[in-house]
Amino acid sequence: MASRVKPGLDVLLDSEKLVEKLRGLNVGLIINHTSVTGSIDPSYLQLLGKRIRIKTIFTPEHGLWGAYGAGEPVESEILPLKGVRVQSLYGAQRRPSVEMLEGLDIIIYDIQDVGCRTYTYISTMLNCLEEASAKDVDFMILDRPNPVGGVTVEGPVLKKGLESFVGPYHLPLRYGLTPGELGLLYASEKNLKPPEVVAMSGWRRMMHYPETGLPWIHPSPAIPTPTTALLYSGMVLLEATNLSEGRGTYKPFEVFGAPWLRSEELVSMLKKRLGKECRPMETRFTPSSSKHRGEVCRGVHLVVGDPKRVRPFEVAVHVVQSVLEVHPKEFEINHEKMDRLLGDREARRNILGSVSVEEIVLKLGEEQKRFKARIRKVLLYD
DSSP states (O other): OOOSOBOHHHHHHTOHHHHHHHTTSEEEEEEOTTOBOTTOOBHHHHHHHTTOEEEEEEEOTTTTTTOSOTTOOOOOEEOTTTOOEEEESSSSOSSOOHHHHTTOSEEEEEOOOOSBTTSTHHHHHHHHHHHHHHTTOEEEEEOOOOTTOSSOOEEEEOOTTOOBTTBOSSOEEEOOOOHHHHHHHHHHHHTOOOOEEEOOBSOOTTOOGGGGOOOOOOSSTTOOSHHHHHHHHHHGGGGGBSSBOSTTSSSBTTEEEETTOOHHHHHHHHHHHSOTTEEEEEEEEOOSSSTTTTSOEEEEEEEESOGGGOOHHHHHHHHHHHHHHHOTTTOOBOHHHHHHHHTOHHHHHHHHTTOOHHHHHHHHHHHHHHHHHHHGGGOOOO
């Protein structure tokens, strides 16, 4: 069945004008294993087949093949057979140096993201956009869907002083933009040379990934499904706690727990607090990596109904507050890491101070409205 949506890569490959523009240029690619056509053909092979000269491939966290774990430094390499240098931007160096950009005419970014501020691919993109602008190297973004849609925004807008590699810019936790739109926003607000965006065809803001008709290629080891991508934009907050967020299981960010969790009591509490579109179910799991590795965890499985009605940030706040009620002594929270993930110390204090979810959402509503006003000028899709 043909895809309803054509990614920017496919649009480029079908445009003789765009292909001809790239021929004769020295090209740097920022790609990984998700950089494929709608027919699952790798972008670099398709571009080489169009006689486009690829000088360097830059890779983000998890590497070119998505084989490295979260936070694990990625090694540079030479691409077998093609002899192209693969330069890691997730190791000692997280932005391209002057030497790496030497001789390049244009950098092309083409990676599937998940639409959450803490996911580091956007940090790599924005760092490269900054460096390319400073060295007068052109920048092109081959746009791809925001898998959780482009309508809903959630969570705090990152506050000044809390910028980091998991919070590169003043965005809500779930920001509702495609990579191309985010690149345009960043360039506009930072006075950078604007990127050229090759827009998708057929994508609409209300679409979640399964509606695109495109094959799902897991963006990283812990995001195996579109449902995981959705819940990640709230449940990522559990990374700042001593609960397992499900890494090393078959359902990361969909299950959470710990050996000491009173899961039956917690499920009963969450059933009263979560809407019918996100139902908690008691479970057991043994993580093969990360927190509580090799230990049987008493846990909760969050079962999603209609993904468009689920609000992952609200779900995560309910989870954190409920676990605090059931386990005020056992439940540990790293405030500094929570601040970095949330991007807002006041929001963390409100969550841990048991301010109601409804009041927290209301407090964040005004800054989300201002964010939506900021992004109107860069929206490319209806």
